Amino acid sequence: MITTSSVYKFNKMRPTKTLSPVHPRIDDCECTPSVQHLFLRHYLLQRPMFFIRWIYAALYSLYLLFVLRAPTDRDIVDFIENTTMAMLIRPATDDKSGEYKLTVNDCKLRASGGYKLKNMSLGYKKGKSGAYILYFTRNGVEVDDRSQIFSTIYFYHTHSMHTKSHLFSNSLVRHIVDNDIKTLKESSYTSIALHNELLHSSLSVFQFEGNVSKYLGYGVAGIRESLVEESRNMSVLEGHQVMHRSNPHEKDSFVGKLYRSRLALQGAMKRHEIDPKLLDALFNHTIVHSVDHVSNSEWSFLRFSLHPWAEDCNIYQAFNTSMFRILIVQPNVNPLAPNTIRSIKKPFYQDLYRDLKKIDSHWADVVTASVMY
Numbered sequence: 480m481i482t483t484s485s486v487y488k489f490n491k492m493r494p495t496k497t498l499s500p501v502h503p504r505i506d507d508c509e510c511t512p513s514v515q516h517l518f519l520r521h522y523l524l525q526r527p528m529f530f531i532r533w534i535y536a537a538l539y540s541l542y543l544l545f546v547l548r549a550p551t552d553r554d555i556v557d558f559i560e561n562t563t564m565a566m567l568i569r570p571a572t573d574d575k576s577g578e579y580k581l582t583v584n585d586c587k588l589r590a591s592g593g594y595k596l597k598n599m600s601l602g603y604k605k606g607k608s609g610a611y612i613l614y615f616t617r618n619g620v621e622v623d624d625r626s627q628i629f630s631t632i633y634f635y636h637t638h639s640m641h642t643k644s645h646l647f648s649n650s651l652v653r654h655i656v657d658n659d660i661k662t663l664k665e666s667s668y669t670s671i672a673l674h675n676e677l678l679h680s681s682l683s684v685f686q687f688e689g690n691v692s693k694y695l696g697y698g699v700a701g702i703r704e705s706l707v708e709e710s711r712n713m714s715v716l717e718g719h720q721v722m723h724r725s726n727p728h729e730k731d732s733f734v735g736k737l738y739r740s741r742l743a744l745q746g747a748m749k750r751h752e753i754d755p756k757l758l759d760a761l762f763n764h765t766i767v768h769s770v771d772h773v774s775n776s777e778w779s780f781l782r783f784s785l786h787p788w789a790e791d792c793n794i795y796q797a798f799n800t801s802m803f804r805i806l807i808v809q810p811n812v813n814p815l816a817p818n819t820i821r822s823i824k825k826p827f828y829q830d831l832y833r834d835l836k837k838i839d840s841h842w843a844d845v846v847t848a849s850v851m852y
C-alpha cells in the first residue's frame with residue numbers, strides 16, 4: 480500500500496534534477512548561466528592574488544638566482560617519488576634489484592619552437608649509497624644532461640600528470656551546482672573560472688601556439704592546445720597504484736598516503752551521505768590536486784629551464800622557472816578566503832580534515848575543497 484508519507488519519502492530521496500555523469504573534460508569551462516556567480520567570486524577573491532603575489536615572486540626569484548643549484552640524480556628520483564609521477568613507477572623486471580623504471584608512450588605534448596615530447600623512459604636504481612639514474616631516453620634518443628632530464632620530467636608532470644587531477648573538476652562543479660548539493664558548496668569555487676583563464680585568456684601561463692602572456696612577463700614552454708589534446712588520454716594511469724595497490728611497507732610513500740587519503744575521503748562521504756559515484760572526481764579535485772602542487776613546489780632551489788630542450792639554463796630562464804614555481808605552482812590562495820578544508824567550518828570538511836591529519840598533518844592543512852590555483 481502506498482501511503483502519503485512513503486510517497487513523500489520517495490520524492491525526498493529522488494534528486495531534484497537528473498544526475499549528470501561526471502566527465503573528465505578540462506575544456507568544458509565556458510561561463511554558462513548556472514556558474515556565473517562562481518566566475519564573479521573568482522574575479523573578486525582569487526584572481527587578484529596572482530597580481531599581488533607577482534611582486535613577491537619577482538623579488539624572491541631575483542634572490543634565488545644566487546642560490547640555485549643544478550639537479551642531481553637524487554633530486555630527479557625524489558621528485559618522481561614525491562609527486563603524482565610516483566603513480567607511473569614500476570619495478571624493473573626483477574624487482575629484488577632495487578631497480579625501477581618509468582615509461583611514457585604516445586605523449587601529445589608540444590613545446591614552443593616546434594618541439595614534441597612523444598615518449599620518454601627513465602630507469603634508476605636505489606641502494607644504500609643513494610639513488611642514481613641508469614638511463615633516460617626522450618623520443619628514442621638518450622639524454623645525459625641532468626638539467627634536461629629534470630626539465631623534461633617537470634614538463635611532463637606539470638602539463639600531463641598534474642593536469643589529470645584537474646580533469647573532473649568542471650564536470651563535478653556543474654554537477655554540484657545543477658543538483659544544488661549544499662554539503663559540497665565550497666567544492667564549487669574557482670575551478671571552472673580558473674580553467675577558463677588558463678585555456679582562453681591572455682593571462683594564461685601557457686603558450687597559445689607560440690605566444691605567452693605579455694602581462695605576466697614570463698611563461699611556460701607548453702602549448703595550450705597540446706595540453707588539452709594530451710588530457711583526453713587517461714590510459715597512462717591504467718592499473719596505477721593508488722586504486723589497486725597498497726603495499727604495507729610503503730605506507731608512508733606518496734602513493735601510500737594517497738591511497739589512505741582516498742579511503743578517508745570515502746569514509747567521510749559515506750558518513751555525510753554524499754553520492755559514492757563522486758569519489759574519484761572529488762578525490763582528484765581536492766586531495767590529489769593540492770598535495771601534488773605542494774610537493775612539486777618543494778623543488779624550488781633547482782636551476783633548470785622550463786623548456787626541456789634548452790641547451791643550458793641562462794639567467795633569464797632560471798628567473799622564468801622561479802617565477803612559475805612561486806606564482807603558479809606554490810599554493811596561492813586568498814588568506815581571507817583560502818577555501819582549505821581546514822578553514823571550512825562545516826561537518827563534512829571538518830570530518831575529512833580530522834582523518835587526513837592522522838595520515839599527514841601537513842597535507843591536511845593544505846588540502847583545498849576545490850581546485851583553487
Ligand SMILES: *[C@@H]1O[C@H](CO)[C@@H](O)[C@H](O)[C@H]1NC(C)=O
Pocket residue numbers: 557560561732733777
Ligand atoms: C621523497 O620520497 C622518499 C621516499 O619515497 C623519501 O625518502 C624522501 O625523503 C622524499 N624526499 C622529499 C624531498 O620529500
Ligand SMILES: *[C@@H]1O[C@H](CO)[C@@H](O)[C@H](O)[C@H]1NC(C)=O
Pocket residue numbers: 584585597598617618619
Ligand atoms: C619514441 O619516439 C621516437 C621518435 O618519434 C620513435 O622513433 C620511437 O620509436 C619511440 N619509442 C617508443 C618506445 O615508442
Ligand SMILES: *[C@@H]1O[C@H](CO)[C@@H](O)[C@H](O)[C@H]1NC(C)=O
Pocket residue numbers: 563640643644716719721759760763767
Ligand atoms: C582521477 O580519478 C580517476 C578516476 O575517476 C582516476 O583513475 C585517476 O587516477 C585520478 N587521477 C589522479 C591524478 O589521481
Ligand SMILES: *[C@@H]1O[C@H](CO)[C@@H](O)[C@H](O)[C@H]1NC(C)=O
Pocket residue numbers: 687688689690
Ligand atoms: C602571436 O604574436 C604575434 C606577434 O605579436 C602575432 O602576430 C600573432 O598573431 C600571434 N599569434 C597568435 C596565435 O595569437
Ligand SMILES: *[C@@H]1O[C@H](CO)[C@@H](O)[C@H](O)[C@H]1NC(C)=O
Pocket residue numbers: 691692695696697698699700784785786795796799
Ligand atoms: C621567459 O619569459 C619570456 C617572457 O614571457 C618568454 O618570452 C620566454 O619564452 C620565457 N622563456 C622560457 C624559457 O620559458
Ligand SMILES: *[C@@H]1O[C@H](CO)[C@@H](O)[C@H](O)[C@H]1NC(C)=O
Pocket residue numbers: 584585712713714715
Ligand atoms: C592513449 O595512450 C596510450 C599509451 O599511453 C596509447 O596506447 C593509446 O593508443 C592512446 N589512445 C588514444 C585514443 O590516443
